[in-house]
Amino acid sequence: MQLLRVVGFTYGNMVLLSSTIGTGIFVSPKEVLKYCSMNIPIFLSMWAVGGLLSLMNALCLAELATTFPVSGVSYYFLKQSLGYTAAFLSIWIRLFSHILGISAQSLLIATYLIQPFYSGCLAPELPKKCLALSFLWLFGILNAQGIKTVIQFQAIGNLMKMAVLCLISVTGIVLLVTGDKENVTRFENGLDAELPDVSQIVEAFLQVYYSYVGSSLLINIAGEIKNPTNTIPKSLISGLSIVMVFYLLTNISYVAVLTPQEIISSDSVAVTWMYRVFPFIQWATSLGISAAMMNCLSSGLLSGSRIIYAASQDGQLPFIYSMLNDHHNPVVGAILIIILSSIAIIISKLIYLMKYVGLGAWCINFLNMIGLLKMRYQKPNLPRPYKVWLPFVFGTIVLSVFIIFIPVILSPNIEHVYQVVFLFCGLLCYWLQAHFNRHAVCFDTITCYWQLFFNVSPSEDGDNLIPSLNPD
Template identity: 75%
Template sequence: MQLLRVVGLIHANMLLLSSTIGAGIFVTPKAVLMYSSLNIPVCLSIWALGGLLSMMNALCLAELATTFPVSGASYFFLKKTLGSSAAFLSLWIKRFVHLLSIGAQSLLIASYLIQPFYSGCPAPELPKKCLALAALLSFGILSAQQMKTVVQFQTISSLMKVAILSLISVTGIVLLVIGKNENVSRFKNVLDAELPDASQFVEAFLQVYYSYLGASLLINIAGEIKSPTNTIPKSLMSGLSIVILIYLLTNISYLTVLSPQEIISSDSSAITWMNRVVPSTQWAISLGISVSLMNTISCGILSASRIFYCASQDGKLPFIYSMLNEHHSPVVAVFMIIILSSISIITSNLIYLVKYVGLGTWCINLMNMIGLLKIRFQKPDLPGPYKVWLPFIFGSIALSVFLIFTPMIQSPNIEHVYQVVFLFCGLLCYWLQTHLKRYDVCFDKITCYWQLFFNVSPSENQDKLINF
């Protein structure tokens, strides 16, 4: 029993589009334009810069995934390069990041879906949470199926999402080419606009960069990708190039139809755009946007379950998490993710804790880059057909340091202390887990019962597949 390699180049691109294109492009343009001092060239340049730096970082991660082409490659890589403590710290961070993010996304999408039924007033919390739990359970059931089934759903959802953004982009370009006065005039004398200061530029860049996150999904499912040494780098370059192009054209379309002041005052630029261009179909487009964003929940479950799977084989989580069902899916890991994410939905105040683990995400990226440098200099002859350009690794290290320390320097507050405490708690839990591991034998009978209940079998250990 092992995870099957069924994801080819086209489906890998679809998964990348699913995980990367989220609510950011529908909401973030407001903040980016505001921090750019309503300067259109600066705004578009920041969107392009964020995409290029995201691609640089993703290509660095591709090297670790092609060197260790297994599921949960980031965890496996850190264990082999920086040791078990660094790997456990990454598990500690990602466990909270994924679970809280999945809960937050479920609530956000439920809010969009249910709000049209409560016109003129906010939707009640109870039906919103029930809808979020139903969506979460549905995607949990989907994630327990064959990987081919999951990929087919992601492909359909990605095409729907790209179709909506393509409609917005093409319509904006047509209006711009036609040359109506009110559309063309917005792009006249744009070079004379006020330039943002350094702090505003940084804030705008941070907003944009978060809209490009999602490439880590391919790294976490590297064990299920066909020919990962070729597929992963090609998919990251082609997929992220498409995302950059879509983001730029969509922003140009927003600016063609809406004035900068209208974008800043809007909660969702896409819905405001639709209301201006085709008001009669605004409700349908709004529903389409909400449905197309639901695949982000599935991507989160897929990514988190593979991390749990890898950590379970390493003994850092219960062994039952690495067992596979008849569809070759780690169904117990998926089941546990659904339960923990449901808790964050029911007690929705927990979702606000996600801001406390943001620092940890960039710490993991920094550790990955340090690990890459370590194997480059310690094991220069390590076989691997894909090697990222060395300056890219140093660039990713600089980017991680920038994203870690810039918020602390710009606006220091008590939240940063909580983030540091959170990281130290991870190291404390690693120490406790190491010293209590000798008592794991008492859980063998419980594991046997769960194995019978879920009808799962132990999988082949990924360590046997990699020579390092």
């Protein structure tokens, strides 16, 4: 049993668009504009710069995925380069990042579906959370059917998503060219707003980066990509370029129709935009946006289960999570993600979650780049089908340090203490799991019962699937 390589270039772009375009572009503009002090030129520049920096980071990760073409490659690479402790910390951070991201996506889908019923006021939390939980478990069932079923579903969502973004983008351009002077005046007076400080720029970038963070999914499923040497870099370049153009045009349209104050006061910017321009189809738009974002939720479950699968193969997590069902899918890992995400939905708020998704991703990026440089120095002859330009690696390291530490230096608060405690908890969990692994014989019987219950089988070791480590 092993994961199947069924994702080619076309499917790779489809997966990238599905996982990247979604929650961020419909929610993050509110927070980005607020942190940019309602300065429109800086606001739009943040989306362009964020896209270019995300592409730079993605190309660095492409070297890891083509050198070690296995699912959950970030964990596997850190184990090879920095050791088991760093690899477990990456699992610890990424697991919670996925949980928070999936819960945020579920809440946003529920918000867009319920909000039209509460015109003029915010929707109550209870029905919103109940609907979010329903969608989360529904897509858990879909994910259990395997990656081909997920991609086929995403094709429908992609069509709806691109249709909505095209409608918003084209309408915004038309209004700027032929509309009232008021639409153009917002851009002309944009420089009159005050300039944000460095700390605000960092906070704005974290919100922008959350909108691009889905590009890492293609790296996480490297073990299921056909011809990863060519497919991964080409899909990242073409897919992220499309995403960046759509993000810029969509935000220009938002600003052309709505005032900065209206954007900041709206919980659903796209719905507010649609109510202003096409009030007679607001209901259809809310439904379309929600349906289009559903494939982001399925992508998150797909990626998270592969990370747990990789860690379980090495004994960092219980062995049951590395077993596959008859659809060649690590269904037990997906169930763990669903349960933990359900808890996050019940106790958390949407925007609060997004910040920590971005911070966690940049911590892992920093570890990956340090490991990449170490492998370049210690193993220069290791076969690398794709080698990223070295300045990109140093640029990602500098950017990671900037994003992680500048907020601590400029505006320290109690949240930063919580983040440090969170990392120490990861080290404690690593020690505990290492201790239990030495006394794990008593868990074998439990594992067998779970294996029968979920109808899953052990999978082939990832080391056997990497040509560079198996020259024979």
